[in-house]
Amino acid sequence: xxxxxxxxxxxxxxxxxxxxxxxxxxxxxxxxxxxxxxxxxxxxxxxxxxxxxxxxxxxxxxxxxxxxxxxxxxxxxxxxxxxxxxxxxxxxxxxxxxxxxxxxxxxxxxxxx
Amino acid sequence: xxxxxxxxxxxxxxxxxxxxxxxxxxxxxxxxxxxxxxxxxxxxxxxxxxxxxxxxxxxxxxxxxxxxxxxxxxxxxxxxxxxxxxxxxxxxxxxxxxxxxxxxxxxxxxxxxx
Numbered sequence: 001x002x003x004x005x006x007x008x009x010x011x012x013x014x015x016x017x018x019x020x021x022x023x024x025x026x027x028x029x030x031x032x033x034x035x036x037x038x039x040x041x042x043x044x045x046x047x048x049x050x051x052x053x054x055x056x057x058x059x060x061x062x063x064x065x066x067x068x069x070x071x072x073x074x075x076x077x078x079x080x081x082x083x084x085x086x087x088x089x090x091x092x093x094x095x096x097x098x099x100x101x102x103x104x105x106x107x108x109x110x111x112x113x
Numbered sequence: 114x115x116x117x118x119x120x121x122x123x124x125x126x127x128x129x130x131x132x133x134x135x136x137x138x139x140x141x142x143x144x145x146x147x148x149x150x151x152x153x154x155x156x157x158x159x160x161x162x163x164x165x166x167x168x169x170x171x172x173x174x175x176x177x178x179x180x181x182x183x184x185x186x187x188x189x190x191x192x193x194x195x196x197x198x199x200x201x202x203x204x205x206x207x208x209x210x211x212x213x214x215x216x217x218x219x220x221x222x223x224x225x226x227x
Contacts, residue, residue: 004155030212042115042203042218043156050213088156092212100169101216103156 002027002093006104014112019076021107023089030092032065032072033101038085046074046087079111116140117219119204125225126194134189134222136204142217144210145187147179150221151200162187163210194226 005024013019023032031050035043047056049065049072056063062075072091076083086106093102117138126132138145147159161169162181176198178190187204201221207214 033215035216042220043216044115045215045217048213048215090156090216100158100161100171101212105153105155 002102004029004089004091004102004104006089006107008107009105010108010110012110012112013079015081016078019079019083019109021074021087021089021109023072023091023104025070025091025093028069028094029072030069030094032069032089032091034063034072034074035088035090035103036085037088037106041085043088076109079109081111081113084109084111115217115219117204117206117217119202119219119222121222122220123223123225125227126191127227128194128196130191130194132191134191134202134204134224136187136189136219138185138187138204138206138217138219140206140208140217142206142208143184144207144214145181145184146205146207146216147187147189148203148205148218149200150203156203160189161210168210191224194224196226199225 033048034046037043047063053067054065060077064073086108088106090101090103120135143164145162149157159173160179165181176192180188203221204219205216207216
């Protein structure tokens with residue numbers, strides 16, 4: 001089946017440092033979504049990318065969709081303790097005939113104050 | 114408040130028990146989902162319903178039985194589960210069954226099978 005590979009699995013940063021998580025697919029994605037799950041919480045939608053090469057920003061968060069629509073990244077500038085949680089990417093595959101949003105395993109971010 | 118409410122939040126059941134998880138969405142959405150989240154695995158889609166009709170069943174064992182009586186309610190009936198079924202079960206909804214729709218998750222039901 002289709003897989004979305006997400007790295008790294010864990011990331012520990014000092015507060016104020018930057019953080020990046022990457023998602024890669026072997027086949028073209030129709031679109032990609034990013035979710036954040038706080039410890040003990042549930043996934044919450046952050047953003048969706050649809051167009052090739054798209055870049056979107058939300059305050060300190062920058063999301064990118066690759067030109068080939070096979071990879072995506074989330075970059076957080078100057079992390080804060082409120083950024084702690086697990087970040088998931090999730091992609092739809094074109095023409096898969098399925099309603100399945102394929103999730104990556106997530107990157108768990110710890111921020112050391 | 115997510116707009117998707119799940120009960121119970123925590124459930125401990127024996128392998129011979131029968132129990133049910135309940136989900137209700139207050140968002141007026143037409144699609145509802147059950148996901149399973151276990152340690153070290155990606156979120157796994159179990160079932161998809163659109164307008165109360167099941168449209169996808171991802172090879173889920175028959176000991177899990179979904180029910181969607183209307184577009185606002187979704188149940189997951191549990192019967193003779195195994196310890197490896199212990200996980201967080203997340204209900205979710207979206208406006209329609211479209212790839213670009215946002216998925217809204219409930220807070221989840223933590224299930225422990227003993």
